[in-house]
Amino acid sequence: MASRGTIYPWRAGNRFELLLDGAVFFPRMLAAIAAAAQQVEVELYLIEDGQCSERLVDALCRAAARGVRVRGLFDAYGAAGLAVPARERLLAAGVELRWYNPLRWRRGVRNFHRDHRKLVLVDGRLAYVGGTGATDEFWLPSESRSPWHEVMVEVEGPLVGDWQQLFEHQWRARFAWRPRHQPLALSLPDCPPAGLGLGRVAYADAAQHRDILLSLLRALRGARQRVWLATPYFLPTWKIRRALRRAAARGVEVRLLLAGRHTDHPPVRFAGQRYYPKLLKAGVRIFEYQPRFLHLKMVLVDDWVSVGSCNFDHWNLRFNLDANVEALDPGFTQAVAACFIEDFAVSREITLDDWQQRPWWRRAQQRLWGWLDRLAVNLLDRWR
Numbered sequence: 415m416a417s418r419g420t421i422y423p424w425r426a427g428n429r430f431e432l433l434l435d436g437a438v439f440f441p442r443m444l445a446a447i448a449a450a451a452q453q454v455e456v457e458l459y460l461i462e463d464g465q466c467s468e469r470l471v472d473a474l475c476r477a478a479a480r481g482v483r484v485r486g487l488f489d490a491y492g493a494a495g496l497a498v499p500a501r502e503r504l505l506a507a508g509v510e511l512r513w514y515n516p517l518r519w520r521r522g523v524r525n526f527h528r529d530h531r532k533l534v535l536v537d538g539r540l541a542y543v544g545g546t547g548a549t550d551e552f553w554l555p556s557e558s559r560s561p562w563h564e565v566m567v568e569v570e571g572p573l574v575g576d577w578q579q580l581f582e583h584q585w586r587a588r589f590a591w592r593p594r595h596q597p598l599a600l601s602l603p604d605c606p607p608a609g610l611g612l613g614r615v616a617y618a619d620a621a622q623h624r625d626i627l628l629s630l631l632r633a634l635r636g637a638r639q640r641v642w643l644a645t646p647y648f649l650p651t652w653k654i655r656r657a658l659r660r661a662a663a664r665g666v667e668v669r670l671l672l673a674g675r676h677t678d679h680p681p682v683r684f685a686g687q688r689y690y691p692k693l694l695k696a697g698v699r700i701f702e703y704q705p706r707f708l709h710l711k712m713v714l715v716d717d718w719v720s721v722g723s724c725n726f727d728h729w730n731l732r733f734n735l736d737a738n739v740e741a742l743d744p745g746f747t748q749a750v751a752a753c754f755i756e757d758f759a760v761s762r763e764i765t766l767d768d769w770q771q772r773p774w775w776r777r778a779q780q781r782l783w784g785w786l787d788r789l790a791v792n793l794l795d796r797w798r
């Protein structure tokens with residue numbers, strides 16, 4: 415059984431499939447739940463009333479009604495929009511529910527700790543891992559295109575056992591543990607140079623366990639040809655920014671795929687833009703996705719892939735539970751690269767010239783939100 419601090423190894427013999435957007439991955443996940451024979455587990459940050467959650471709740475209730483053990487572990491803050499009738503339906507059908515860290519005044523800053531993982535498990539045989547929530551932004555069953563651009567990965571093979579362990583541990587722990595703020599010393603397993611069907615569970619337990627971050631940093635430092643990184647909330651830690659600049663300086667093609675004007679949190683976008691000039695000067699290329707809100711969290715370093723819930727921002731890494739699937743598999747790498755190429759093509763590349771010519775009101779927004787973000791981080795560091 416995994417304990418807090420467990421580092422998962424690389425496992426061979428897995429199948430990975432990249433599922434692009436809610437209209438693809440929700441029907442696939444619902445069909446898997448409909449076919450479940452023994453157990454279904456769902457761990458989500460965002461779930462709120464709407465057409466998407468209605469379908470999910472229906473599928474979970476139906477599975478429970480035919481004798482499947484169904485468990486839902488939801489973040490209490492992210493699930494605040496799931497009203498009592500839906501919760502009661504789930505409970506009446508026999509679905510077991512647990513809520514991570516309900517907000518309490520006396521918890522103070524500990525209220526910031528959130529379960530940000532996105533995981534669906536079926537019969538210990540299939541895992542779905544990525545960045546989705548169960549809200550209408552991710553999937554409107556009547557529409558072929560969802561308002562938010564997202565990916566999930568379908569995983570089959572020995573790796574699913576590790577995902578199951580990660581879930582079981584959190585199911586029991588909920589918020590019984592006290593997150594510490596000093597990172598534990600971690601030793602990552604060596605990353606295989608290449609392979610077929612190789613995968614690893616990478617996760618974060620707030621600031622105390624961040625193998626997901628260490629693993630990214632190691633990949634960035636070892637990059638030889640490309641670093642393509644997508645995140646909707648670009649507030650990377652200083653070490654990540656430095657690793658990106660250094661990779662670009664040694665000739666690696668470093669491209670960032672970030673949210674453009676379609677975003678649910680404009681202040682976060684403005685705060686993150688303060689990092690643009692230094693990155694651009696170092697040779698990093700920055701693309702802002704135009705068609706809709708880019709919400710996916712995906713990294714491709716040479717052939718190594720990491721996809722999941724982690725935005726690699728200093729807020730996530732300080733407070734959240736996160737989980738990514740890391741993979742080395744030629745077919746999967748190709749699918750991830752194709753997704754990036756398609757998204758770069760409909761993005762606006764930001765150049766240093768553009769940047770220097772932006773209007774004064776844009777500069778003012780960036781200064782303000784950048785300053786507030788830095789202030790908040792300084793205050794949190796002092797509290798620590």
Ligand SMILES: O=P(O)(O)OC[C@H](O)CO
Pocket residue numbers: 459460530545678725
């Ligand atoms: O935190 P994420 O990346 O799952 O995105 C969800 C947003 O916070 C919703 O506003």
